[in-house]
Amino acid sequence: xxxxxxxxxxxxxxGCPARISAIADAIYAIxxxxxxxxxxxxAGGNQRFNDLHRLVQGISPKVLSSELKELELNxxxxxxxxxxxxxxxxxxxxxxYCVTLHKVLDALSEWGMMHKEKIKQGFREKRQEAxxxx
Amino acid sequence: xxxxxxxxxxxxxxGCPARISAIADAIYAIxxxxxxxxxxxxAGGNQRFNDLHRLVQGISPKVLSSELKELELNxxxxxxxxxxxxxxxxxxxxxxYCVTLHKVLDALSEWGMMHKEKIKQGFREKRQEAxxxx
DNA sequence: GCTACCACTTACCTAAAGGTGAGCGCTTTC
DNA sequence: GAAAGCGCTCACCTTTAGGTAAGTGGTAGC
Numbered sequence: 001x002x003x004x005x006x007x008x009x010x011x012x013x014x015g016c017p018a019r020i021s022a023i024a025d026a027i028y029a030i031x032x033x034x035x036x037x038x039x040x041x042x043a044g045g046n047q048r049f050n051d052l053h054r055l056v057q058g059i060s061p062k063v064l065s066s067e068l069k070e071l072e073l074n075x076x077x078x079x080x081x082x083x084x085x086x087x088x089x090x091x092x093x094x095x096x097y098c099v100t101l102h103k104v105l106d107a108l109s110e111w112g113m114m115h116k117e118k119i120k121q122g123f124r125e126k127r128q129e130a131x132x133x134x
Numbered sequence: 135x136x137x138x139x140x141x142x143x144x145x146x147x148x149g150c151p152a153r154i155s156a157i158a159d160a161i162y163a164i165x166x167x168x169x170x171x172x173x174x175x176x177a178g179g180n181q182r183f184n185d186l187h188r189l190v191q192g193i194s195p196k197v198l199s200s201e202l203k204e205l206e207l208n209x210x211x212x213x214x215x216x217x218x219x220x221x222x223x224x225x226x227x228x229x230x231y232c233v234t235l236h237k238v239l240d241a242l243s244e245w246g247m248m249h250k251e252k253i254k255q256g257f258r259e260k261r262q263e264a265x266x267x268x
Numbered sequence: 269g270c271t272a273c274c275a276c277t278t279a280c281c282t283a284a285a286g287g288t289g290a291g292c293g294c295t296t297t298c
Numbered sequence: 299g300a301a302a303g304c305g306c307t308c309a310c311c312t313t314t315a316g317g318t319a320a321g322t323g324g325t326a327g328c
Contacts, residue, residue: 019243020171026246031165032315037154049275063316065276075252088274089323097252100245107151107241111234112160118209118231167286194287195328199306221295224305 023124029074034059034067036105039098042077046093068092076101160238163208167202168193171238173232176211180227202226210235 009075024038036055053064055122071077078096080091164170175181175189189196200262205211214225229244 010305013188018247020174021240022243022246023170023174023239024167024246025250027165027170029246029249031161033158036157040154042146053275060317060319061276062278066316075210075247075256080257085325087274101141103241104245105153105157107237108160109156112156112158112163113152114234114317115208116156116159120296122209129159184303187305194289195287195306196308197290200286219295221304 003112016039030076030101032067034063035071036108038064039076039094039101040105042092042094046080046091049090049092052092128129164210164235164238166201167204168197170242172205172230173200173203173210173235175241176226176228179223180214183224183226186226 029041030039037054037056037059041052047055048094049061049064050119053059056064058069068077068079072079075095078093080093082089082091082128136219164173171190172193174185175186181189181193183202185197186202187193187195190198191223193201202211202213207231212227212229214227216225
């Protein structure tokens with residue numbers, strides 16, 4: 001067995017093209033600015049449209065509407081219409097399938113926090129370098 | 135303790151705003167169409183610029199160049215210039231820090247594969263429904 | 269009958285991501 | 299000396315994500 005010193009085998013072996021496309025699929029389904037924030041907002045319990053609009057700060061009704069549709073298409077949330085008297089009522093809730101996102105959400109948020117720290121530290125180091133060079 | 139039946143507590147408790155921003159940071163650093171494919175291409179070993187260009191199919195030199203710069207800024211890859219005789223040589227390699235992406239890559243690719251299957255199945259079910267209704 | 273809430277939709281605009289094609293300075297090979 | 303490979307950059311264009319502002323059809327309250 002040959003060992004190439006510079007090789008860092010994070011991803012081993014055979015499945016790379018499949019993995020690349022799988023990751024692309026995942027990013028397609030849950031990527032973008034709003035999908036995961038909406039999922040997290042619903043994780044605290046069902047929400048009505050206007051509640052979500054208030055909860056997910058900065059989103060516009062147009063974007064919220066389209067994001068909800070895509071999330072529903074992907075089986076991650078459910079739109080439930082009911083009647084409160086003569087008024088119709090729309091509830092959005094996470095599906096059980098959405099639980100499968102647990103690992104992804106954990107890994108991403110953990111890495112994101114760690115990475116933010118690392119970037120901050122990088123800036124600190126650069127400032128120090130600049131200070132010592134002058 | 136009150137239990138709200140409709141609540142699916144994927145994400146428990148207090149840390150939601152922090153988690154949302156952490157996930158946003160992660161997506162900012164490794165999101166987009168090409169960053170993770172490039173990382174996976176480098177995972178098999180160091181590559182030269184034009185090798186990467188051939189390996190990551192469909193990418194243009196302009197985009198490859200800018201993606202490599204961003205990945206370097208984020209400390210995920212390193213650009214190594216050396217001399218082969220009179221010719222200069224540029225190698226890109228993953229940093230050790232990039233190993234921290236392991237979990238993210240695993241979770242995302244696993245979920246992506248599973249999700250693709252689920253979507254396919256959904257289409258199958260819909261075709262069946264349509265068939266029974268007619 | 270005016271206002272306000274509900275759940276959205278429509279039309280329009282902007283900014284950023286990404287694609288296209290050409291070229292640059294260098295060296296090696298034919 | 300022409301062509302081809304190296305590692306890019308430049309100028310320009312298209313596509314898409316997302317933002318803005320207004321409006322829609324319904325109900326309910328004052």
